[in-house]
Amino acid sequence: MAALHRQKRLSNALFALPYLVVFAALLAFPLGWGVYLSMQKADLFGLYGFIGTNNYVRVLNDPLFWQAVRVTLLFVATTVPVLVGLGLFLALALNRRTRGSAILRGAFFSSTVLSVTIVTLIWRFVFIPGDGLLSIGFEAMGWEPIGFLSTRGWSLFSVGIATVWWCLGLPMILILAALQQIPADLYEAAALDNASRWRMFSRITIPQISGTLILVAVIQIVMQFQLFGQAQLMTNGGPNGSSRPLVLYIYRTAFENWDVGRGAAASELLFLIILAAAMLQFWVTRRANR
Amino acid sequence: MSAAAPISRDQGRILFWLAVVLSVLMLAPMAWVLLLSFTENEALSRGTEAAFGGHFTLKNYSDIAGNSGVFRWFLNSLIVAVGQTSGVLIMSSLAGYAFARLEWPGRKVIFVIVLFGLAVPEQAVIIPRHQIFTTLNLHNTYIGLMLPGMSLPFGVFLMTQFFRAIPSEIDEAALLDNASRFRIFWKVLLPLTLPAQATLGIFTFLMAWNDYWWPLISGTDKEMYTLTIGIASSQVNFAQTEGLGFLAAQAVFAAIPVLIVYIIFQRHVVTAVSGGAVK
Structure with missing residues (x-):
């Protein structure tokens, strides 16, 4: 009878069919259609013919694209180390079985469940000149107020602060889980050898969680490369594009300037970058699990 | 210690x-x-x-109660999030069962293709999706807001793993009783997957509730705003607004439902979010 169950039958595929239809229509087909679009002269209303790599050439010759690349790289290069570092710190500090640390873990993770629009609204209440919490604090100290969201340099910084605040919960939780996986007898054996605490930390703790640390970093690289809502809502990329990341560049090109072909070309370029990072993530996960 | x-x-x-x-x-x-x-x-x-x-x-807060707009957005978010979550749970369970426990031609190849979908970021497909939905006239509809989130492979991946972990003796015993495959799926196996359903359900609900980019370009009628988009539209004229307190109350009102879900199901939420990130 078990043989019947194991029989290859086309009717068995019916169970997977509903999902496969949605997958084909809304993920696989759009992925291919996007490549096709990127080689078309296109706006929101139609296609006007094949133009080969023309869209790509236009994107790669656009100084705004390269500005967006620089902004994105700067953003990733600054937020990811902070997220991993703070995550590690919190995981070490809150890896105890006390009620207090459970509450703090809950507090640090709570912002993760909020939507990007709530996060940006909260941080605008902090950053806006005159009415913002920081402004009031600066005034009380007698300092010159700063236009955090409208000053070159500060605008991307402010987006970064809001992002770290929003995303910090995940690195903390993942690193915490890795810390709790470390077998206690490793430490006991080290204690018998009279190893110093710093030695235990650097020779046992860090090597044991290094796989997770790399995984956390790669996850954050992939996530922060896709920065969009925070920048769009807090600074709208300004001033002068100094906080405009790649995804916002794509959004502008395709959905505000209706240059769909060029937007598609830019999104394929971003896809390649993210794909490379995702492959890295897959490889790292495999290694970490081994 | x-x-x-x-x-x-x-x-x-x-x-x-x-x-x-x-x-x-x-x-x-x-x-x-x-x-x-x-x-x-x-x-x-x-x-x-x-x-x-x-x-x-x-x-x-009483101003929010008197403001039909905010309530409409709340309702829209609820409809979209519940609909999308149900869709994902149903389709992922069926597909997970088919991939993990049934034999059919092409199963392995198709599963690998679906897994590749895990690496596709939203911006690689959002422009074509927008065109498809324009062609099908699905913008500013509930189904149009729900559908793209249902194409994500994470749920299928999770359910397949879960179905694989169930010992095969369980459904083979049921098969001896001449139960149909659907009956085995529905009566015997599905109840065993409840923990995975909870994780996937919470993960999908949060994703749908908090989604920003797709509803921003698809649900553009004020009547079809989700709460996330509504809150975004409220803050556009931030500097000119006379109602800072009202705006703050909207932020709190929008945050309360997810924070309540988070506080009640904290462990599930943490598992779901970290599971979704690691894959």
């Missing part, structure tokens, strides 16, 4: 108190918005220091 061995008692205490200080910084923005939401707009328009004045009011 031995897991914390490299950290001495005193060091642990110092680390903990540093974390306490950090948590104050973490919670201060939330507390500030909460404070603003209980302060009168008029007082705030003369300067937000008024929030520290100690005169509290519920008026901003």
